[in-house]
Amino acid sequence: MQKKRSPIPAVYLHIPFCRTICPFCSFTVRRDRAKMHEKYIRGMVGEIDRRAEMLKDMERKENEEKLSGQILLKSIYIGGGTPSCLTIPEVSVLLTKVRENFPWSDQIEIAFEMNPDDVNPEYLSGLADIGVNRLSLGGQSFQTSTLQKLGRCHTVADLRNAIAVITNSSFDNWNLDLMFGIPEQSIVMFKNDVEEALRYEPSHISLYGLEIHERTPFGNNPQIRNWEPEHLEQFEEMYLWATDNLEKAGLFQYEISNFSKKTKEGRQNLLVWSGQEYLGFGVGAHSYHRQTRWGNVRSIRTYLQNLGQNTWPTEFIEQLSGKQLAVEFLMLGLRQCEGINIKEWQTRYGLHLQNQQLNFVQELCDDGRAFWEGQHLCLTPKGMLLADRITVQLMP
Known part of the structure; x- marks a missing residue:
């Protein structure tokens, strides 16, 4: 069985x-x-x-x-x-x-x-x-x-x-x-x-x-x-x-x-944070499945009305593009102390860091905000404070 x-x-x-x-x-x-x-x-x-x-x-x-x-x-x-x-x-x-x-x-x-x-x-x-x-x-x-x-x-x-x-x-x-x-x-x-x-x-x-x-x-x-x-x-x-x-x-x-x-x-x-799929239930809850993300309406009344009418109570639904997936993978990786394997990330999404991004990484390392652990780029606690900004700067 x-x-x-x-x-x-x-x-x-x-x-x-x-x-x-x-x-x-x-x-x-x-x-x-x-x-x-x-x-x-x-x-x-x-x-x-x-x-x-x-x-x-x-x-x-x-x-x-x-x-x-x-x-x-x-x-x-x-x-x-x-x-x-x-x-x-x-x-x-x-x-x-x-x-x-x-x-x-x-x-x-x-x-x-x-x-x-x-x-x-x-x-x-x-x-x-x-x-x-x-x-x-x-x-x-x-x-x-x-x-x-x-x-x-x-x-x-x-x-x-x-x-x-x-x-x-x-x-x-x-x-x-x-x-x-x-x-x-x-x-x-x-x-x-x-x-x-x-x-x-x-x-x-x-x-x-x-x-x-x-x-x-x-x-x-x-x-x-x-x-x-x-x-x-x-x-x-x-x-x-x-x-x-x-x-x-x-x-x-x-x-x-x-x-x-x-x-x-x-x-x-x-x-x-490792990119696994999840389902969220209830008002305002978000889900991620098969590279699609959706979020429920925030109003309890609308949520219950939609379910009562046999329609999905979703406020938005989006199929993530390759670039969106790359940004998400980078963002989630940098939030974690083990960091992100930059080589693997570039290969997976067909990206190539330009001199501008490489110089930026070197500046982060020189400033004590990042360091290399093998192929992994990791942020220090000082760098964690700027994780969102660093994610934007690193995208080719």
Whole structure:
């Protein structure tokens, strides 16, 4: 009997509900209303069923004897928004539906984002019972003034209590989010955040510099918009200090924003950054399959209406060109500490670096922002800060 297969290695489930909307957030989020959960989850279940059937139809039409891709699903990431707004039975409905359509390995990683004020022993026990085995805690800071500036709904006491509950639970694989580059956050305050985080020995820390996005309260605030370019040196000092001290504490950088103990890297991260295919379900979720990328609409009402009318809830769909694939491969490679094999990249996409690009690479190396590891061009932490700009400059 042929073993069932999953056509893709990774699934993302987007839960948009939040009790409060952070003023810096540009993700697809909506204020939480418990009465919306059932309708939304029913919509996601329908989308999962339809997308899985579409992939099966594609395989049948091509007369392939076996499904292409992975034998079993390797990763599920439940993000938001605030997934911990959901009850355990609501989360279970989604995971059950994914498993029905995308058979998964016993070694699958199922990651779940949480707000500190949602963490309690009963909830964690419920998550473990339905298969969740990695937690990501949106802590951001151990400073009251910083949390207030970010509009977070939890307190420092909530965060410390959440960490205590996690460390006394069965979860040994958990991430803590920290943010830096925040208006009125001093370098000393940020260092205190990192040092306190390390005392709790998380298996993973994600370190995010504040980004100011248009059409957010922060983006509409001239004072905050002006703060960012005026404090670039402070931003760089915070980041470089953190990368150095996290490594000394045994958390090794494997991507611009991510640091982990050995073997505790986020699996979803690794799959996506290595160019693997993935499916995203829910409002605003993105997918990548067979060199085609699409993203869902951001409105819950439109999302549910489209599904109710048996149409795809997509806002855009694009078949990636050779140049787009080359840019993506370069960008994803440079974000990772192992870098990118430049020779392989040029061969794969029929490219050839000109003297202008080669001179630029030499300048990066001379400036301590990059180095060669065999055929791999790797960015240093100092270079990581300019990864997007470097990607643009390197394209022939």
